[in-house]
Amino acid sequence: xxxxxxxxxxxxxxxxxxxxxxxxxxxxxxxxxxxxxxxxxxxxxxxxxxxxxxxxxxxxxxxxxxxxxxxxxxxxxxxxxxxxxxxxxxxxxxxxxxxxxxxxxxxxxxxxxxxxxxxxxxxxxxxxxxxxxxxxxxxxxxxxxxxxxxxxxxxxxxxxxxxxxxxxxxxxxxxxxxxxxxxxxxxxxxxxx
Numbered sequence: 001x002x003x004x005x006x007x008x009x010x011x012x013x014x015x016x017x018x019x020x021x022x023x024x025x026x027x028x029x030x031x032x033x034x035x036x037x038x039x040x041x042x043x044x045x046x047x048x049x050x051x052x053x054x055x056x057x058x059x060x061x062x063x064x065x066x067x068x069x070x071x072x073x074x075x076x077x078x079x080x081x082x083x084x085x086x087x088x089x090x091x092x093x094x095x096x097x098x099x100x101x102x103x104x105x106x107x108x109x110x111x112x113x114x115x116x117x118x119x120x121x122x123x124x125x126x127x128x129x130x131x132x133x134x135x136x137x138x139x140x141x142x143x144x145x146x147x148x149x150x151x152x153x154x155x156x157x158x159x160x161x162x163x164x165x166x167x168x169x170x171x172x173x174x175x176x177x178x179x180x181x182x183x184x185x186x187x188x189x190x191x192x193x
Contacts, residue, residue, distance in 0.1 A: 020081055023136045025128060026088045041091035041121045043187065047114050054099035062169060063104035066116035067097035070124040070156070074145060083138050087131060087145065091124040093117050112170035115183050119163060122186050123156035 029040055039051060052064060070091040077084045100109070130148045167175045 021083045021085070021136065021138045023085045023087065023131075023141070025131050026086060027128065028088065028090065037095050039093040039095065041093070041117065041124070043121075047093065047110065047117060049100055049105045049110060051093065051095055052098045052100045052113075053095040054097050056099045056101045058101065063109050064100035064113050065098055066113045067094040068092060068117045068120040069094075070120055070127065070153075072127075072145065072149065074142070085136065085141055089124060089128055089131070091121050093120075108176075109170060111180065112167070112176060115163065115179065116160060118183050118187060119159050120156060122183070123152050123159060126155060127152040 029042060037053075039045075039047075047066075052066075054065070054067070057065075068091070070089065072090070073088045075086045075088075077086075098113075100113075127148060130152065131145070134144055134148060136144060163179055166172070167179055170176050
């Protein structure tokens with residue numbers, strides 16, 4: 001029994017420490033008004049061409065560019081020996097860095113650009129799912145959140161590249177239609193709530 005005592009004591013301390021560590025994942029989401037430079041993803045709000053306020057790059061082959069991404073903020077509080085971690089996740093569209101060439105502002109092109117923002121949201125959802133499944137402790141939370149973020153950010157970049165590559169930036173209409181269906185299906189059951 002003496003031989004196992006240090007191990008049992010360590011398990012007890014770990015259980016107490018993990019019982020005193022809580023994690024809350026917050027998703028503020030929603031629109032932040034039409035005057036802001038940043039639009040936060042909202043399933044009920046689609047992009048419109050007025051959201052694209054950046055200066056077009058006429059040397060680019062692209063008809064339009066959607067600048068979107070996701071991120072997080074962490075804050076830790078400790079009260080009476082209990083640690084509480086708050087992770088706030090956000091998915092955004094940057095109006096000032098998104099643009100469209102004047103003669104290319106069609107509904108078809110807007111759908112293509114909206115789906116870039118949707119893909120960002122889909123991968124933000126993946127990030128939230130993985131955060132919810134993670135086994136956080138007061139010793140691993142920072143490195144674990146960073147690792148999960150890096151993994152999901154890479155998945156986002158891969159999916160964006162596949163989307164533009166397979167649709168030839170929206171020029172291959174049957175592939176665009178296929179991606180439209182795929183993205184719409186992935187948006188049916190949002191993970192973030």
